Structures are given as structure tokens and as C-alpha cells.
Amino acid sequence: MSGVEEFRAELRDWLSANLTGEFAGLRGRGGPGREHEAFAGRRDWERHMAAAGWACIGWPKEHGGRGATLEEQVVFHEEYALANAPARVGHIGEQLLGPTLIAFGTPELRQRFLPPIVTARELWCQGYSEPDAGSDLGAVRTRAERHGDEWVVTGQKIWTSLAHESDWCFVVARTEPGSTRHQGLSYLLVPMDQPGVEVRPITQLTGTSEFNEVFFDAARTHASHIVGAPGEGWKVAMATLGFERGVSTLGLQVGFRRELETLIGLAKRNGAADDPLIRDRLARAWTGLETIRFNALRMLDAVAAGVPGPEASIGKIFWATWHRELGELAMDVCGAGGMLAAGEPYDLDDWQRLYLFSRADTIYAGSNEIQRNIIAERVLGLPKEPRP
Numbered sequence: 001m002s003g004v005e006e007f008r009a010e011l012r013d014w015l016s017a018n019l020t021g022e023f024a025g026l027r028g029r030g031g032p033g034r035e036h037e038a039f040a041g042r043r044d045w046e047r048h049m050a051a052a053g054w055a056c057i058g059w060p061k062e063h064g065g066r067g068a069t070l071e072e073q074v075v076f077h078e079e080y081a082l083a084n085a086p087a088r089v090g091h092i093g094e095q096l097l098g099p100t101l102i103a104f105g106t107p108e109l110r111q112r113f114l115p116p117i118v119t120a121r122e123l124w125c126q127g128y129s130e131p132d133a134g135s136d137l138g139a140v141r142t143r144a145e146r147h148g149d150e151w152v153v154t155g156q157k158i159w160t161s162l163a164h165e166s167d168w169c170f171v172v173a174r175t176e177p178g179s180t181r182h183q184g185l186s187y188l189l190v191p192m193d194q195p196g197v198e199v200r201p202i203t204q205l206t207g208t209s210e211f212n213e214v215f216f217d218a219a220r221t222h223a224s225h226i227v228g229a230p231g232e233g234w235k236v237a238m239a240t241l242g243f244e245r246g247v248s249t250l251g252l253q254v255g256f257r258r259e260l261e262t263l264i265g266l267a268k269r270n271g272a273a274d275d276p277l278i279r280d281r282l283a284r285a286w287t288g289l290e291t292i293r294f295n296a297l298r299m300l301d302a303v304a305a306g307v308p309g310p311e312a313s314i315g316k317i318f319w320a321t322w323h324r325e326l327g328e329l330a331m332d333v334c335g336a337g338g339m340l341a342a343g344e345p346y347d348l349d350d351w352q353r354l355y356l357f358s359r360a361d362t363i364y365a366g367s368n369e370i371q372r373n374i375i376a377e378r379v380l381g382l383p384k385e386p387r388p
């Protein structure tokens, strides 16, 4: 057996032996549109995985990971999805902040913040977007001032996923008064449990609240809780986005395949597949998924070379559009019944949730339009679009 197949067998055995007892009921729980499901149990599961060495497996061993190769990470995501294991609660720390700290953090920051990510003792959220700074992140107005040995943070963030469950937030804030655009921003690590932080949930189309408004009113963090030099947070923030569009998406296609196969099964059962147009769209979805897979493999080369580059945008735009269209196709396969809620008052079935939540895929982690700009300017070398 090759090394990677041994890894697969070990993980498969571990999952089947451990997704039992108190954890058995967690199968299939959580994920987009359903993050509220069994959150505490999923956090316990995360700790259980960490104790057995199955958390943050792609991180180097010296930082508490397993030093898994990219191939092993792909296998991990495949087997995890095949076991229908619960959606991870610590993915923002594991996949976004952790790699950023490994690339840009001081030894002290790594020592302080990486171990509790591995053990799921501390959960993280991402404080980038503001009401007037989404795609145009350079317009960030949240400011932080240095007072003695602390940063004092004031401003508003929005769409902050899982802020209500998080212990810490990585915040992009303006630390040089009078600076504009990408200059003068810093990347701060701010504790959420303090009087200066207020989290207000936002209700989504799915009826659930996974993201929030976060208000910082003289919130405090220690002066050393800054990644990169003061005023040079932009490049750190962009590297985090590279991780968000890059290796962290490896597992997506496995879940997508499960959704597509289940949808094909439904279309066969309910007769929708007799419609040649539906058949054609299902076939296109299948070939699209293969393209996503090949793109992901191509992207692995860029990832292996270090921080993912602008190539990650190609993968992001493709899978996001594919998934949104799968949601639309699912509604057409369901037919008129797809318009009825399964129960009172707003109990969605998996297809309705897919349809509604996948509208967000082409927005978060950089909208489709922004990905096109990145591809045009940084991959194809076309002239930059005029800036105000």
C-alpha cells in the first residue's frame, strides 16, 4: 500500500471507530446555512479529533499539525466528506488565520495563538468587511490607536461569519491617522469577550444567522497582537484571502459531488430526468465538476510553491458559479414542490437551503466581478480598471 493509501485507510478506520456513541448524532450536521446545528457537540468533536492528531493536519509538525502533504489533505477532505462527518467549527482559525500566522507571525504570536486553534479551545472570525468596505477593502474605516501597551479599536464590521461563536477576531484596522487606501492598515488580533465588542446577528435568506454585525467601541487588545508591522497589514490581509481562495477549498468538490449525485438520483426518481433540458443541465453539471477538479489540481502547484497566487481566483469564480447554478438546477428538478417549506414556520429542506445559500458563494471571499478583475489584471496582465 502506498503512503497516501495507508493514510486514507488509517483515517477511514479512525472516523468509523470514532463517529460513534456521543458523536454518532453529529453526522451530516452543520455547514453553510446550518452552522447553528449542534455547535457545542461539533466543538467537542473538534477537540476529540485534535487529541487524536486529526486537526490542522496541513500545518507543519512544529506548529502542532501533522505535516500532511497536499495529496494527503485532499484525501482527508474526501474521507471526511464520505464519512458524512460534521462540518468543522474551527475552519476560520485552521484555514485562514493559522496559515497566515505561520507565514507572517512572530514566534511569540505563533506560540500564543496556534496551539488553541489546533485544540479548538479558541475559535476565530474574520473582521474585514464594513458597510462601505466590502469588495473595496482599502476603504476600511475602523481605526486603532496605540495607547501605552494596547491597541484601542473603534469601528464597525459586517457580515462577520460566526462572530457570535468566536473567541477572537482578526481585524483589519487603520492605524495611521490620515492614511488612505492600502497604506496605514494593520492586522490586529482582538479578543471578542470584552465590554467594547458588541455582536448583532443578521438573519439570512435561509432564516438562520451565521454572520453578524460587530461593533468595536474602544475595544482593547495587547500591543503585541499585531501580525506584520504597524501600517503594513494589507499584504498580510491579502495573504489570508489567498488561503481562503486556495487550499481551504480543496474539500469543496467532494461535498459538491455528493450533492450532484444525490440530485441525479432525485431526478431519476421523480421523472425530472425525462426532460431533455434537465438531462442536459445535469450532464453539464457533471462535466463542470470535473473541470473544478482539474482546476483544483492545477492550483495545488501554486499552493505547493507557497502562498496561493492570483490563480486561486480562477478556481473560486468557477466553483462559486457552478454551485450557484446547481442550486437553481436543484429547484427545477424539485419542480413546484420546491417552493413549499417542509414545515412550519420556515423549515427548509436540503435543496431549498442549497438554492438559497449558494447565492452567497459568488459574493464571499471576493465576488465574481472582483475575481474577474484579479484575473484580468494580475493573471492576464490587462490594463487596470480606472480607480476613483
Ligand SMILES: Cc1cc2nc3c(=O)[nH]c(=O)nc-3n(C[C@H](O)[C@H](O)[C@H](O)COP(=O)(O)OP(=O)(O)OC[C@H]3O[C@@H](n4cnc5c(N)ncnc54)[C@H](O)[C@@H]3O)c2cc1C
Binding pocket: 125, 126, 127, 128, 129, 130, 131, 133, 134, 135, 136, 158, 159, 160, 161, 162, 211, 360, 363, 364, 365, 366, 367, 368, 369, 370, 373
Ligand atoms: C455568506 C457570507 C459570509 C461572509 N463572511 C465574512 C466574514 O466572515 N468576514 C468578512 O469580513 N466578510 C464576510 N463576508 C463579506 C464579503 O466578503 C463581502 O460581501 C464581499 O466582499 C462583497 O462586499 P459587499 O457585500 O460590501 O458588496 P460590494 O463590494 O458593495 O459589491 C456590490 C456589487 O458590486 C460589485 N462590484 C464591487 N466593486 C466592483 C468593481 N470594482 N468592479 C466590478 N464590480 C464590482 C460586486 O461584485 C457586487 O456585485 C461574507 C459574505 C457572505 C455573503
